Amino acid sequence: MADVLDHGGEMLRVTGLHAFYGESHILHGIDFGVRRGELVTLLGRNGAGRTTTLKAILGLTGRRAGSVMVNGREAIQLPTHKIAHLGVGWCPEERAIFSSLNVEENLNLPPKVRSDGMSLEEIYELFPNLWERRKSQGTRLSGGEQQMLAMARILRTGARLLLLDEITEGLAPVIVKKIGDSVRLLKARGYTIVLVEQNFRFAAGIADRHYVIEHGQVVDAVSAEELSASADRLNKYLGV
Amino acid sequence: MDIPLQAVLSQAMLGLNNGAFYALLSLGLAVIFGMLNVVNFAHGAFYMLGAFAALLGFDYLGRFLGDESLRMSFWAALILGPLIVGSIGVVVEKTMLQRLYKVDHLYGLLLTFGLALIFEGVFTNYFNVSGEPYNGKPEILEGAFDLGFMFFPKYRLFAIVLSLAVCFGVWYLIERTRLGSYLRAGTENPDVTRAFGIDVPMLRTLTYFLGVALAGLAGVVAAPIYSVSPKMGSDLIIIVFAVVVIGGMGSIMGAIVTGLALGLLEGVVKVFYPPLANTVIFIVMALVLLWRPAGLFGKEA
Ligand SMILES: Nc1ncnc2c1ncn2[C@@H]1O[C@H](COP(=O)(O)OP(=O)(O)OP(=O)(O)O)[C@@H](O)[C@H]1O
Numbered sequence: 163m164a165d166v167l168d169h170g171g172e173m174l175r176v177t178g179l180h181a182f183y184g185e186s187h188i189l190h191g192i193d194f195g196v197r198r199g200e201l202v203t204l205l206g207r208n209g210a211g212r213t214t215t216l217k218a219i220l221g222l223t224g225r226r227a228g229s230v231m232v233n234g235r236e237a238i239q240l241p242t243h244k245i246a247h248l249g250v251g252w253c254p255e256e257r258a259i260f261s262s263l264n265v266e267e268n269l270n271l272p273p274k275v276r277s278d279g280m281s282l283e284e285i286y287e288l289f290p291n292l293w294e295r296r297k298s299q300g301t302r303l304s305g306g307e308q309q310m311l312a313m314a315r316i317l318r319t320g321a322r323l324l325l326l327d328e329i330t331e332g333l334a335p336v337i338v339k340k341i342g343d344s345v346r347l348l349k350a351r352g353y354t355i356v357l358v359e360q361n362f363r364f365a366a367g368i369a370d371r372h373y374v375i376e377h378g379q380v381v382d383a384v385s386a387e388e389l390s391a392s393a394d395r396l397n398k399y400l401g402v
Numbered sequence: 403m404d405i406p407l408q409a410v411l412s413q414a415m416l417g418l419n420n421g422a423f424y425a426l427l428s429l430g431l432a433v434i435f436g437m438l439n440v441v442n443f444a445h446g447a448f449y450m451l452g453a454f455a456a457l458l459g460f461d462y463l464g465r466f467l468g469d470e471s472l473r474m475s476f477w478a479a480l481i482l483g484p485l486i487v488g489s490i491g492v493v494v495e496k497t498m499l500q501r502l503y504k505v506d507h508l509y510g511l512l513l514t515f516g517l518a519l520i521f522e523g524v525f526t527n528y529f530n531v532s533g534e535p536y537n538g539k540p541e542i543l544e545g546a547f548d549l550g551f552m553f554f555p556k557y558r559l560f561a562i563v564l565s566l567a568v569c570f571g572v573w574y575l576i577e578r579t580r581l582g583s584y585l586r587a588g589t590e591n592p593d594v595t596r597a598f599g600i601d602v603p604m605l606r607t608l609t610y611f612l613g614v615a616l617a618g619l620a621g622v623v624a625a626p627i628y629s630v631s632p633k634m635g636s637d638l639i640i641i642v643f644a645v646v647v648i649g650g651m652g653s654i655m656g657a658i659v660t661g662l663a664l665g666l667l668e669g670v671v672k673v674f675y676p677p678l679a680n681t682v683i684f685i686v687m688a689l690v691l692l693w694r695p696a697g698l699f700g701k702e703a
């Protein structure tokens with residue numbers, strides 16, 4: 163595994179992470195790391211355990227074991243709400259926009275975890291659609307707008323590590339492009355991003371490194387430079 | 403039928419008074435159910451505890467402390483009663499209820515039902531089931547107002563106004579404040595809410611405190627009107643459950659409006675056909691269940 167990392171600059175380091183849902187053992191020792199300002203993807207087939215990896219980092223699975231270091235702090239024993247305060251923002255696969263909250267309430271919901279998050283103005287500048295719909299019930303938005311809202315609401319908090327799960331799923335190409343632009347912008351601003359993605363072309367354009375997950379384990383890592391040379395190998399993993 | 407308008411209006415006012423209690427109690431039940439997923443069968447018992455807090459504070463506290471002149475005034479009871487009852491609720495939530503959120507509704511229901519029986523049993527052991535009068539009604543709430551169509555007891559008017567103010571205060575807290583947005587989010591999707599850094603377990607404790615404190619407040623306010631007895635809660639709570647079923651679980655405004663409307667309905671029916679007054683709410687409940695099983699304000703599943 164090509165994984166030569168300087169541990170000092172790491173925003174996230176997952177080591178030997180096991181996770182269960184009830185009795186089912188889903189993650190079997192996940193290992194990967196992300197340096198500050200990097201964008202890595204978690205690739206894999208359906209059911210490989212990518213969403214579960216993000217949930218296990220956040221303490222949302224059942225029993226888990228191993229180590230999750232966020233910004234140099236061990237998070238494996240922490241309750242979920244404390245993990246967010248280490249500076250982690252999560253954009254869940256199902257988006258989870260709250261229907262009992264309007265757009266602005268959805269944006270304002272996550273408490274600030276650091277003082278240097280984006281202001282509402284900056285967020286509306288980044289996603290002008292949200293400004294127009296700010297008084298609408300959250301779930302009345304289109305799929306694309308909901309996705310933007312799900313991303314936008316974690317930017318306000320000052321979280322510097324973003325866990326983004328399938329943010330292009332089911333969206334029209336124009337919207338995918340727009341979301342790609344905003345992810346690039348976030349990377350340029352120094353955010354550290356873990357991206358779970360099915361759309362390999364989308365991922366290939368923006369990631370520094372790709373981790374392949376199979377049956378709850380990281381089975382390969384491919385850096386952006388090695389990408390074209392490793393295309394066949396990746397295609398085999400992903401079954402495309 | 404020749405029924406004077408005056409009779410209808412007076413019964414409507416008395417009905418509104420009952421409705422205010424229904425609203426306070428069903429509001430607490432709805433908030434607790436939304437956030438904790440628990441059908442709080444102990445709600446009636448907490449209401450009873452609120453009334454006893456007022457009674458004991460007024461009649462027994464001085465005797466217990468060896469100074470007969472020492473009494474907890476009604477106004478003090480209005481604050482301390484809900485706090486005491488809410489604190490008992492916190493102990494219940496932290497030591498017992500908290501373990502049941504992940505399992506079926508039925509367990510929370512059984513636990514709270516058991517607690518209700520225990521609280522009632524303990525008080526039945528020491529107090530007369532037929533009830534004791536509360537003598538702490540403040541001087542300035544004695545007497546009646548002339549409403550034009552009737553003389554309405556000042557205290558009852560006070561009870562209506564206070565209950566409505568508290569109900570709308572709770573509505574405002576939940577629907578318009580930041581803490582309220584945490585509660586709504588935690589009700590809708592606890593996992594994502596936690597992942598955003600919000601302490602959902604603490605919110606649940608707070609919600610149970612708030613819900614049962616409302617029941618305790620209703621109990622204190624009820625003390626000067628009804629006699630204080632160990633069974634007062636279980637009699638009332640059956641009607642309140644019907645109110646909650648009619649309004650639909652999980653809607654704050656729904657619980658308030660339904661409570662008031664059904665109290666009014668009960669009052670008015672009493673004028674036209676008194677024997678029906680005690681059952682009309684259950685008839686409405688049956689009809690609503692046939693027509694809209696999720697309740698008038700509930701979200702259809
Ligand atoms: N709540 C749950 N309870 C039990 N098993 C679950 C639960 N969620 C997921 N699983 C199982 O865990 C395994 C990994 O699921 P996960 O959602 O992590 O996959 P994924 O890689 O995100 O794939 P995709 O999102 O494309 O389906 C699957 O076998 C799935 O059936």
Ligand SMILES: [Mg+2]
Pocket residue numbers: 212213214255328
């Ligand atoms: Mg997934």
